[in-house]
Amino acid sequence: MITGKRHGGSVILLTFIAALLLTVMPLPDWARYLRPDWVGLVLIYWCMALPDRVGVTTGWFMGLLVDLLTGTVLGQHALSLTVVAYLTLKFHQRLRLFPVMQQALTILVLLILHQLLALWISRIIGRPSAPWYFWMPSLLGMLIWPLVYSTLRGMRRGFRVS
Amino acid sequence: MLVAFSAVLMVMDHKYKSLESVRDTLSVLVYPIQLSVELPRSISDWFSESLATRRELQEEVDSLRTQQIIQKTQMQKLAALEVENIRLRELLDSSFEIGERVLVAELMSVNLDPYKHQIVINRGELHNVYPGQPLLDANGVMGQIVHAGPYTSTAILITDTSHAIPIQVNRNGLRSIALGSGAINRLDLPYIPNSADIKPGDLLTTSGLGGRFPPGYPVATVETVEHDPGNAFAKVIATPLAHLNSSREVLLVWLNTAATVESTDNIPVEELIDDTETPDSSAGEAGDNSNPATDTAADTQ
Numbered sequence: 001m002i003t004g005k006r007h008g009g010s011v012i013l014l015t016f017i018a019a020l021l022l023t024v025m026p027l028p029d030w031a032r033y034l035r036p037d038w039v040g041l042v043l044i045y046w047c048m049a050l051p052d053r054v055g056v057t058t059g060w061f062m063g064l065l066v067d068l069l070t071g072t073v074l075g076q077h078a079l080s081l082t083v084v085a086y087l088t089l090k091f092h093q094r095l096r097l098f099p100v101m102q103q104a105l106t107i108l109v110l111l112i113l114h115q116l117l118a119l120w121i122s123r124i125i126g127r128p129s130a131p132w133y134f135w136m137p138s139l140l141g142m143l144i145w146p147l148v149y150s151t152l153r154g155m156r157r158g159f160r161v162s
Numbered sequence: 163m164l165v166a167f168s169a170v171l172m173v174m175d176h177k178y179k180s181l182e183s184v185r186d187t188l189s190v191l192v193y194p195i196q197l198s199v200e201l202p203r204s205i206s207d208w209f210s211e212s213l214a215t216r217r218e219l220q221e222e223v224d225s226l227r228t229q230q231i232i233q234k235t236q237m238q239k240l241a242a243l244e245v246e247n248i249r250l251r252e253l254l255d256s257s258f259e260i261g262e263r264v265l266v267a268e269l270m271s272v273n274l275d276p277y278k279h280q281i282v283i284n285r286g287e288l289h290n291v292y293p294g295q296p297l298l299d300a301n302g303v304m305g306q307i308v309h310a311g312p313y314t315s316t317a318i319l320i321t322d323t324s325h326a327i328p329i330q331v332n333r334n335g336l337r338s339i340a341l342g343s344g345a346i347n348r349l350d351l352p353y354i355p356n357s358a359d360i361k362p363g364d365l366l367t368t369s370g371l372g373g374r375f376p377p378g379y380p381v382a383t384v385e386t387v388e389h390d391p392g393n394a395f396a397k398v399i400a401t402p403l404a405h406l407n408s409s410r411e412v413l414l415v416w417l418n419t420a421a422t423v424e425s426t427d428n429i430p431v432e433e434l435i436d437d438t439e440t441p442d443s444s445a446g447e448a449g450d451n452s453n454p455a456t457d458t459a460a461d462t463q
Contacts, residue, residue: 020195026203026271029407033276068192070275071282071309071316074185075171121172122277128323128344130277 008161012054015042015152016062024069033133036141039066040114043081044107045152047088048095050161059085072118073125080117084110100146108142182309186287189311196272196282196314203271263416265289269409270314279322279346281305283412286313291414294374298413302380302403303327303368307414319406320381321346329381330369334359337369340381340400346407349382351398356389358396366400376417 019038027035039062046054063078070077087110088095095103115138119130155161267285274280285291287310295307297317305319320327325342329351336358340349354360364384370377382400389396 017195020192021199024196024199024272024274026199026273032273035273035276064188065192068185068188069195069272071278071280072275073172075169078171079169125172126324127277134277 008156008159009053011155011159011161012046012050015046015155018042020062020065020069023066034136034140036137036144037111037114039063039077040081040084040111041107041141041145041148042152043085044088044110045149047085048092049153049156051089051092054085055089056082056085073121076118076121079121080114083117084114087113100149103149104142104145107145108138111138111141114138182293185309186311189309189314193311193313196270199272200270265414265416267412267414269412274316279305279319279325279342279344279406280308281317281319282314283317283414284314285414286311286315288312289414290416291315296375296379296415296417298379298415299404299409299411300413301405301409302382303375304404304406304409304412306374317412319346320402320404321349321406327375327381328369328371329366331360331384332365332367332380336360337371340366343399347401348385349400349402351384351400352395354387354396354398356391356394356396360384360387360396360398362387376415 016039019042022038023035043054043059043062047059059081060078063076063081064074066072066077066081067074091106095106098106112135115135119134123129265285267283267289270282270284272282274282283297291307291310293307293310295310297304297306303320305317305322305325307315308318309316318325319342320340321342321344323342323344327340328337329340330337336354338351338354340351343350351366362384365380366382366384368375368377368379368381380403382402385399385401387396387398
């Protein structure tokens, strides 16, 4: 994709596909509840780095794919990832200036919001309440954010995605 | 705007179930992802199969052969019992259908939402899978299909909190409903009166009353029964018989397809049903018919 100033779209696509793969990859039983929200993390990174290319629409579409993959109500992840993408776009300039640790804290807030929306929706449609470890994915997402950030930044610079 | 759109989408999907076709079409989109997640497992399976030594294979064949002989003898008895059962039911003027069509499917190693008990299997509408279809494994009832895509389908397990299955106690025919508890090894039976005759160890089978599950398949065994005088109902907990979290091969069952059987396993049973169903169901003729029926039973073995 070498069309003027916008290129590297395939790299963005690949990272999203990798995130989707990680979302449904089989894990041992004890680790099933600890899976970080890969799609959310990748989405936040690209919204922050390239707000003019990846935005609310991408978030909605990826959310729909997650819904299809994980068998949740169509639109649940679409809604919450749309909100996450919107907030990231809103604050992307501030987020870029934060040191990585402070970024991670902001990410924690975004991920918890994402899960909270999911929880509300599942309560509305009559699923039972969640145990305490329901929130672990957000915490893990915060802990691995520096890793995700440096990997994706390396990829963005290596492949000159802009 | 997208938020509103997702809200509409959710309402339509959850309340009106009108998005089934959309979900089916879009599920083709995620099929490659499911397949590539499956890939490492299938490769390792293929390797371990092709690298197995001759002796290992020999041993496996031997053990399978003995197993088959044992099961064949059990089947002989079963066929005779089935004929007898059909004859007795004809005497009572009640219908009973045995011999459902089955298809073996395999679980795809794809993890879904961990708070919902759902699985993905590698058969879909192209194999005539339909929503609501019962799913069994070698030990008992597993669940039913909720979405059937073209190549894959999603099934809900009997332990999911939104699932209920009509059951009866095998010992005395006491009917009730078993609800999923959300724990993979537990079913709750909340509607058993305190005075009902049920005790730990009882086998629970499907009653066939809901019209979804064929009658007579084992579901669970009763684990504990607690009588609390303050409550109208006893607290009964049962353990599912199917290996819900470890089965790899599952069976899909088609109901009421006695006439259109494709599976070769069921053919002897079908012949027996045809023989016994042709005469009228009046008591005298059914009695006359008993001899030819038992003759064919002997023939098929």
